[in-house]
Amino acid sequence: xxxxxxxRSAPARSAGRPPGPRANFSAWANRHxxxxxxxxxxxxVGVLIVFPLAWTLFLSLTDSQGxxxxxxxxxxxxxxxxVLSDVDRxxxxxxxxxxxxxxxxxxxxxxxxxxxxxxxxxxxxxxxxRVAILLPLVATPVAVGMMWRLIFDPNIGFxxxxxxxxxIPAQPWLSGxxxxxGTTIFxxxxxxxxxxxxxxxxxxxxxxxxxxxxARMDGANAFQRFFYITLPLMLPTVIxxxxxxxxxxxxxxxxxxxxxxxxxxxxxxxxxxNVYAYGLSFDYNQYGLSSAVLIxxxxxxxxxxxxxxxxxxxxxx
Amino acid sequence: MKRRSIMQYAAVAAALSxxxxxxxxxxxxxxxxxxxxxxxxxxxHVWTEGIKAAIPEFEKSSGLKVELTQLGEDQLSDxxxxxxxxxxxxxxxxxxxxxxxxxxxAKNGYLADLTSKVSADASWDWKDYQEGxxxxxxxxxxxxxxxIITEREVLYYRKDLLQAAGLEVPKTMEELEAxxxxxxxxxxxxxxxxxxxxxxxxxxxxxxxxxxxGGDFTDASGKSAINSDAAKKAYEYYxxxxxNYGPANVSTDMSWPEAMxxxxxxxxxxxxxxxxxxxxxxxxxxxxxxxxxxFAALPAxxxxxxxxxxxxxxxxxxxxSSNQDNAWKFIQWATSKERTLAAQKAGVPGPRSxxxxxxxxxxxxxxxxxxxxxxxxxxxxxxxxxxxxTVGKAREIVGGPIVSSITGADVPAAADAxxxxxxxxxxxxxx
Numbered sequence: 001x002x003x004x005x006x007x008r009s010a011p012a013r014s015a016g017r018p019p020g021p022r023a024n025f026s027a028w029a030n031r032h033x034x035x036x037x038x039x040x041x042x043x044x045v046g047v048l049i050v051f052p053l054a055w056t057l058f059l060s061l062t063d064s065q066g067x068x069x070x071x072x073x074x075x076x077x078x079x080x081x082x083v084l085s086d087v088d089r090x091x092x093x094x095x096x097x098x099x100x101x102x103x104x105x106x107x108x109x110x111x112x113x114x115x116x117x118x119x120x121x122x123x124x125x126x127x128x129x130r131v132a133i134l135l136p137l138v139a140t141p142v143a144v145g146m147m148w149r150l151i152f153d154p155n156i157g158f159x160x161x162x163x164x165x166x167x168i169p170a171q172p173w174l175s176g177x178x179x180x181x182g183t184t185i186f187x188x189x190x191x192x193x194x195x196x197x198x199x200x201x202x203x204x205x206x207x208x209x210x211x212x213x214x215a216r217m218d219g220a221n222a223f224q225r226f227f228y229i230t231l232p233l234m235l236p237t238v239i240x241x242x243x244x245x246x247x248x249x250x251x252x253x254x255x256x257x258x259x260x261x262x263x264x265x266x267x268x269x270x271x272x273x274n275v276y277a278y279g280l281s282f283d284y285n286q287y288g289l290s291s292a293v294l295i296x297x298x299x300x301x302x303x304x305x306x307x308x309x310x311x312x313x314x315x316x317x
Numbered sequence: 318m319k320r321r322s323i324m325q326y327a328a329v330a331a332a333l334s335x336x337x338x339x340x341x342x343x344x345x346x347x348x349x350x351x352x353x354x355x356x357x358x359x360x361x362h363v364w365t366e367g368i369k370a371a372i373p374e375f376e377k378s379s380g381l382k383v384e385l386t387q388l389g390e391d392q393l394s395d396x397x398x399x400x401x402x403x404x405x406x407x408x409x410x411x412x413x414x415x416x417x418x419x420x421x422x423a424k425n426g427y428l429a430d431l432t433s434k435v436s437a438d439a440s441w442d443w444k445d446y447q448e449g450x451x452x453x454x455x456x457x458x459x460x461x462x463x464x465i466i467t468e469r470e471v472l473y474y475r476k477d478l479l480q481a482a483g484l485e486v487p488k489t490m491e492e493l494e495a496x497x498x499x500x501x502x503x504x505x506x507x508x509x510x511x512x513x514x515x516x517x518x519x520x521x522x523x524x525x526x527x528x529x530x531g532g533d534f535t536d537a538s539g540k541s542a543i544n545s546d547a548a549k550k551a552y553e554y555y556x557x558x559x560x561n562y563g564p565a566n567v568s569t570d571m572s573w574p575e576a577m578x579x580x581x582x583x584x585x586x587x588x589x590x591x592x593x594x595x596x597x598x599x600x601x602x603x604x605x606x607x608x609x610x611x612f613a614a615l616p617a618x619x620x621x622x623x624x625x626x627x628x629x630x631x632x633x634x635x636x637x638s639s640n641q642d643n644a645w646k647f648i649q650w651a652t653s654k655e656r657t658l659a660a661q662k663a664g665v666p667g668p669r670s671x672x673x674x675x676x677x678x679x680x681x682x683x684x685x686x687x688x689x690x691x692x693x694x695x696x697x698x699x700x701x702x703x704x705x706x707t708v709g710k711a712r713e714i715v716g717g718p719i720v721s722s723i724t725g726a727d728v729p730a731a732a733d734a735x736x737x738x739x740x741x742x743x744x745x746x747x748x
């Protein structure tokens with residue numbers, strides 16, 4: 001089958017002369033125009049999304065390891081059973097992925113809302129403040145990871161030297177088993193709060209002023225106006241911010257890899273599902289197992305997205 | 318009709334992408350498509366810097382063009398995983414780590430058989446290569462790579478601190494510990510000892526301690542031996558040195574750049590590391606202690622001084638390359654006696670016996686380092702990590718007790734647990 005096949009029945013437009021190939025094609029294209037215009041997008045989706053996903057799903061059902069071209073056997077759901085019963089690496093990684101996303105997201109939305117409210121009304125030097133706030137957003141996550149890694153170095157890092165100046169003993173930051181995840185969450189918050197600010201600010205500026213003014217006339221204070229008027233009106237925007245940032249936070253990889261390396265540190269202290277799957281593929285060459293982790297991870301993301309979208313629909317009503 | 322069209326388009330898309338993959342995989346090893354351009358992938362390394370500068374010479378004499386890709390160690394490894402896995406012929410010559418990836422690559426058939434090529438040219442002289450390195454680049458009796466850099470673990474120390482404390486250069490592990498203790502006590506802000514601490518990163522440097530205490534990763538029958546008495550003592554000793562006399566707030570993620578930074582910032586008295594990294598400590602641009610660094614052979618443990626002596630990097634030809642003869646020409650030139658001598662003079666310990674025998678080969682080395690290298694080459698062990706296919710996973714397992722020891726956990730229990738895991742791992746690899 002070919003896209004350029006002549007049409008099965010060419011329309012007889014001019015009697016006597018058979019239609020040329022150009023007319024043939026144009027008639028065919030006219031009849032199939034909706035497919036023709038959609039074709040690039042469909043090929044794109046097919047090659048870059050459907051095929052890799054299907055291939056990953058296929059790999060997850062085999063015992064592929066070492067090389068993806070080496071002979072592998074179909075083993076059904078064995079990889080999924082192995083992964084789901086792995087309490088040493090998989091479940092802690094799920095826990096870390098969830099706590100990383102949850103805590104980072106909560107901090108980003110609360111902080112983002114506070115900053116957006118501060119920037120809402122025009123003030124002097126507004127432009128400069130906005131540029132300064134957006135700076136972390138334009139940095140490459142790997143570079144951000146490397147920078148904070150230097151700052152948080154336990155012996156020669158800037159953070160501990162600063163603490164020393166005010167008499168606080170050096171902290172382990174990234175090197176501590178209990179503190180590493182918190183420190184990476186801090187980096188994520190530092191880098192991505194600006195994005196939340198941008199979204200929320202856009203939402204705030206499009207709000208109508210009238211309800212707020214009416215409440216003010218009725219004598220409502222700032223907190224009452226925020227919690228009873230602004231926040232409910234902003235809810236759909238807040239959920240959009242949570243949705244976008246949440247998916248991104250779930251699949252964070254670069255900051256974690258740049259600061260703690262393969263395996264998320266010696267105790268896997270920052271090993272999220274992404275870092276775990278990467279290690280399984282690139283360090284252990286266990287493609288079947290890694291694919292199973294990725295498929296499960298994909299399902300978690302789809303599930304979360306679905307839940308949030310439902311929430312957004314409810315908020316819009 | 319509508320539904321069928323969607324299916325048809327999807328089928329085309331899938332067939333297209335499958336086709337692309339197949340094209341990548343179908344390239345054979347014949348020289349039918351030999352090209353005048355040799356595509357070389359190298360790691361960021363002192364050796365690479367030297368060879369890069371000399372490439373115009375090769376291009377002039379051979380008439381070939383070299384297309385160079387240079388990557389960091391981890392990126393290089395990931396590139397190979399992706400490209401070689403897909404059967405890509407985009408790489409002709411590849412710089413690889415024989416002990417890390419050699420077995421896996423050879424098993425997967427990524428490396429071309431060079432056996433007939435290495436013995437064809439008597440003047441290039443394959444017999445000149447040291448035995449250990451040759452063994453590491455040979456798989457199932459076939460030569461699959463040519464070693465370019467060798468490494469041994471040596472002791473880096475600070476002459477000034479030792480002199481101030483009135484101490485001799487330690488010759489045994491006991492003396493090393495006593496000296497580290499004395500210096501840490503005398504100068505609290507300076508660590509007595511520093512070394513790699515990352516679970517996986519530390520394994521290679523810990524290996525020399527393991528051998529010197531009389532242990533190894535596996536026993537003669539190939540069974541896991543990391544909970545032997547010798548191994549437990551070695552774990553306790555290595556981790557104990559760092560825990561008791563190491564830098565304050567020591568992290569358990571240090572590989573050589575971090576550990577080297579502590580030493581070259583003047584914050585540690587002793588440091589055990591690969592000799593091939595010595596320039597980082599002696600170069601005034603990189604090191605605050607460049608003029609006070611001394612080198613010595615690894616102190617002797619109960620089983621003597623047994624550092625590893627290994628080829629850390631080699632050159633190989635991609636089996637899927639259609640330009641294998643020209644790829645070999647590049648390797649032959651890059652590993653010639655002249656080039657090896659030039660590289661060795663620039664600070665890269667090479668694998669050729671003739672270059673080591675030549676006084677010019679060691680003329681640029683600090684005298685004490687040259688002596689330490691020659692002593693280590695004599696009693697060195699040919700591996701610095703478990704000799705398995707999935708080295709990454711094995712390193713994580715055998716490295717566990719090192720970290721336990723550094724953090725003050727129960728070392729014998731950690732070694733026993735790691736031993737069970739390692740044995741299970743070895744069993745699955747044999748299947």
